[in-house]
Amino acid sequence: MRTIWLMALKDLKIVRHDKVGLFFIIGFPVLMGVLFGAISNSFSSGGDDVHFEIAVVDADQSAISQRYVKALEDSGSIIVRPPTDPNAAIEAQREQAINDIRKGDLLAFVGLPEGFGETAGIMWMEGPAIELGVDPSRSAESGMLQGILMQAMGQLVGDRFADPDSMRPMIEQSRKDIQENNDMNPAARALLSGFMGTLDTFMGSLDELNSGLDDAGEKSDRPTMQLANIRAVDVTAPKQENDLTSRIHSAWDISFPSAILWGVLGCAATFAVTMVRERSQGTFYRLRVAPISRAQIVAGKGLACFIAVICVNLMMVALGYALGMRPNSFIFLALAIASLAFCVVGIMMLMSVIGRSEEAVSGASWGANVVMAMFGGGMIPLAFMPPFMKSISHFSPMSWGVLALEGAIWRGFSLTEMLFPCGILIAIGAAGIGAGVMVLNRATD
Amino acid sequence: MAEPTPRAPHIIRVHQLTKSFGSLTAVSDVTFDVQRGETFGLLGPNGAGKSTTISIIVGAMEGDGGQVEIDGRDIREGASVRRLIGIAPQSLALYDVLSAERNLVFFGSLYGLTGARLSERVDWALKFAQLEDRRRDLVKTFSGGMKRRLNMACALVHDPQIILLDEPTVGVDPQSRNHIFECIERLKDDGRTIIYTTHYMEEAQRLCNRIAIMDHGKLLALDTLDGLLAEFGGAAVVTAGLVKSPTDASILPAALDGLHLRFESKQPLEEVSRLATRGVAFATLNVAKPDLESVFLSLTGRSLRD
Numbered sequence: 048m049r050t051i052w053l054m055a056l057k058d059l060k061i062v063r064h065d066k067v068g069l070f071f072i073i074g075f076p077v078l079m080g081v082l083f084g085a086i087s088n089s090f091s092s093g094g095d096d097v098h099f100e101i102a103v104v105d106a107d108q109s110a111i112s113q114r115y116v117k118a119l120e121d122s123g124s125i126i127v128r129p130p131t132d133p134n135a136a137i138e139a140q141r142e143q144a145i146n147d148i149r150k151g152d153l154l155a156f157v158g159l160p161e162g163f164g165e166t167a168g169i170m171w172m173e174g175p176a177i178e179l180g181v182d183p184s185r186s187a188e189s190g191m192l193q194g195i196l197m198q199a200m201g202q203l204v205g206d207r208f209a210d211p212d213s214m215r216p217m218i219e220q221s222r223k224d225i226q227e228n229n230d231m232n233p234a235a236r237a238l239l240s241g242f243m244g245t246l247d248t249f250m251g252s253l254d255e256l257n258s259g260l261d262d263a264g265e266k267s268d269r270p271t272m273q274l275a276n277i278r279a280v281d282v283t284a285p286k287q288e289n290d291l292t293s294r295i296h297s298a299w300d301i302s303f304p305s306a307i308l309w310g311v312l313g314c315a316a317t318f319a320v321t322m323v324r325e326r327s328q329g330t331f332y333r334l335r336v337a338p339i340s341r342a343q344i345v346a347g348k349g350l351a352c353f354i355a356v357i358c359v360n361l362m363m364v365a366l367g368y369a370l371g372m373r374p375n376s377f378i379f380l381a382l383a384i385a386s387l388a389f390c391v392v393g394i395m396m397l398m399s400v401i402g403r404s405e406e407a408v409s410g411a412s413w414g415a416n417v418v419m420a421m422f423g424g425g426m427i428p429l430a431f432m433p434p435f436m437k438s439i440s441h442f443s444p445m446s447w448g449v450l451a452l453e454g455a456i457w458r459g460f461s462l463t464e465m466l467f468p469c470g471i472l473i474a475i476g477a478a479g480i481g482a483g484v485m486v487l488n489r490a491t492d
Numbered sequence: 493m494a495e496p497t498p499r500a501p502h503i504i505r506v507h508q509l510t511k512s513f514g515s516l517t518a519v520s521d522v523t524f525d526v527q528r529g530e531t532f533g534l535l536g537p538n539g540a541g542k543s544t545t546i547s548i549i550v551g552a553m554e555g556d557g558g559q560v561e562i563d564g565r566d567i568r569e570g571a572s573v574r575r576l577i578g579i580a581p582q583s584l585a586l587y588d589v590l591s592a593e594r595n596l597v598f599f600g601s602l603y604g605l606t607g608a609r610l611s612e613r614v615d616w617a618l619k620f621a622q623l624e625d626r627r628r629d630l631v632k633t634f635s636g637g638m639k640r641r642l643n644m645a646c647a648l649v650h651d652p653q654i655i656l657l658d659e660p661t662v663g664v665d666p667q668s669r670n671h672i673f674e675c676i677e678r679l680k681d682d683g684r685t686i687i688y689t690t691h692y693m694e695e696a697q698r699l700c701n702r703i704a705i706m707d708h709g710k711l712l713a714l715d716t717l718d719g720l721l722a723e724f725g726g727a728a729v730v731t732a733g734l735v736k737s738p739t740d741a742s743i744l745p746a747a748l749d750g751l752h753l754r755f756e757s758k759q760p761l762e763e764v765s766r767l768a769t770r771g772v773a774f775a776t777l778n779v780a781k782p783d784l785e786s787v788f789l790s791l792t793g794r795s796l797r798d
Contacts, residue, residue: 338571
């Protein structure tokens with residue numbers, strides 16, 4: 048056993064120096080897992096995380112204009128980028144915002160003119176002219192942004208009615224203007240004066256209503272002024288009790304078994320190359336002359352590959368766990384990982400004898416890897432494969448590996464159910480080791 | 493009290509060894525013994541069958557027929573026999589991405605060395621290869637000569653009794669070659685048995701007690717250097733320029749070409765001395781004694797370097 052351990056340790060040290068091999072063993076699967084997991088997460092979140100980053104050039108600097116900006120931020124879809132230099136002139140701020148849009152740093156800018164606060168949110172007065180400059184390449188988002196601007200303006204209307212005192216000077220000024228306007232038709236003057244009087248009385252009533260409620264200033268159940276009361280309705284299909292995907296805790300549950308697959312295939316290819324390199328660099332000759340058996344040489348190689356696969360699996364499980372993957376059973380996961388590692392040793396042994404040069408073995412190994420990954424769940428998760436691909440996938444050893452991992456992570460397999468894919472993996476591993484050793488013996492005698 | 497069993501004088505016995513690769517006969521009915529403490533040369537051109545013979549002796553390859561005994565035991569008997577042998581293959585057999593020290597530790601460990609003994613032997617091997625100051629450097633950063641020396645050191649790290657050096661000076665600079673020669677001479681002085689294959693006759697002449705000449709898988713001759721020269725070397729060639737033609741031309745062993753004389757003799761110095769006493773004055777004199785090149789030429793009809 049000491050000799051086998053020596054051999055394995057030496058191979059692990061050698062692989063540590065193989066930067067390309069290490070990338071495919073560690074870097075690539077991590078990238079795959081994180082990338083596909085992140086993509087799946089963004090799909091499953093339904094676009095809740097969509098944000099538009101805009102700049103607001105506020106020339107008014109009034110309480111109302113600032114309330115409008117806050118309403119935009121409170122929409123949940125807008126991030127208002129503060130000006131680089133808040134003390135800069137308004138024109139300079141506007142120029143800066145336009146430049147940022149040109150460079151693609153911002154989606155849009157919103158310009159609030161002087162006097163914005165005097166009329167904004169007052170329905171009977173002409174609304175302020177809000178400037179809106181949008182990145183022309185993102186016209187699809189422009190419509191949505193305009194909707195959010197209107198929504199925030201609606202919020203201002205509500206705020207005006209919630210704060211009648213801010214409206215009363217405007218009403219008084221309007222009544223005075225009406226009275227002093229000699230050009231106005233007397234009938235129209237009487238009508239408008241009456242409306243303003245009624246509005247003033249209405250504001251007084253609102254004032255009384257508001258002052259009698261919620262002194263703490265917290266949100267109460269009282270009716271508020273809203274342009275529309277919109278209630279979100281979930282239109283997605285309800286999940287069935289027997290729906291397999293209902294057991295998936297997070298997107299990482301799906302992406303990580305597939306990513307692990309790439310890692311273990313990386314191990315198979317890398318260690319297969321070390322085997323043929325041993326022959327091409329002459330060290331295999333020295334090993335055969337040494338007082339160790341050929342079985343020990345092969346076992347040492349296999350052990351190194353086995354350890355590497357276990358390490359890759361543990362690393363990926365730890366990373367997945369940190370990101371949110373929650374295996375159903377760690378014991379079953381250990382069983383799946385051990386079986387998969389044994390299978391990979393067999394595949395490695397076979398790969399190591401399919402060519403006589405490092406280039407041939409490396410090329411053929413990765414060719415075989417891509418096919419195995421394609422039908423084994425490395426590119427499309429098994430759970431989402433169309434039926435014909437699922438049928439073909441049974442011929443890929445890796446599909447059984449992914450099934451065993453998924454069985455332990457989210458499929459909720461029983462022990463009996465686990466033994467089936469694990470048994471197949473061990474059988475494939477044994478067959479691979481047997482065939483590989485046989486060919487190796489024939490090739491080196 | 494029982495008398496201890498006397499050890500056989502030979503430590504390696506190769507008997508009627510044969511090996512073919514398809515239609516090519518690489519080794520054909522080769523038989524020889526190597527004595528304890530002897531440096532035994534296997535001389536022949538590339539493709540003569542030297543490396544195949546070595547590979548069968550060390551157990552890296554199975555022969556089609558014949559026997560190999562190491563210290564009275566079949567090489568296939570296992571680990572205890574293999575521990576007696578250290579080999580430096582013709583192709584470098586080193587892990588490029590490991591350091592010199594790690595290579596030595598690994599190969600030493602394979603032969604069962606551990607702990608202080610392993611450290612001691614690794615230090616010895618690094619000193620032997622003059623790589624003490626580069627012990628932690630990766631082998632891939634070494635020059636060809638350094639790699640050759642480390643290749644030899646890996647063969648010696650487990651302190652073997654029998655050392656097989658397969659073309660150890662191929663592709664090395666003169667300085668490293670001299671160092672390798674000195675190392676081999678130290679091993680000889682230390683009483684190790686060495687089998688040395690080469691196609692450089694100078695190396696065989698300098699290092700080997702006995703030399704076996706191989707070509708096309710066959711052992712053509714086996715003897716000491718003097719024995720081979722005496723049997724297959726032929727006569728020495730004497731070329732001389734005379735000051736003037738002798739009055740009696742019949743005293744000359746060959747006809748003159750102007751003032752130039754060329755003749756062959758098994759005892760060239762005696763012949764030159766005889767001519768001098770008869771009044772022949774030499775302006776120039778060159779005696780070309782037979783060497784392994786002429787032995788090989790005599791045995792195969794072609795040059796060793798062809």
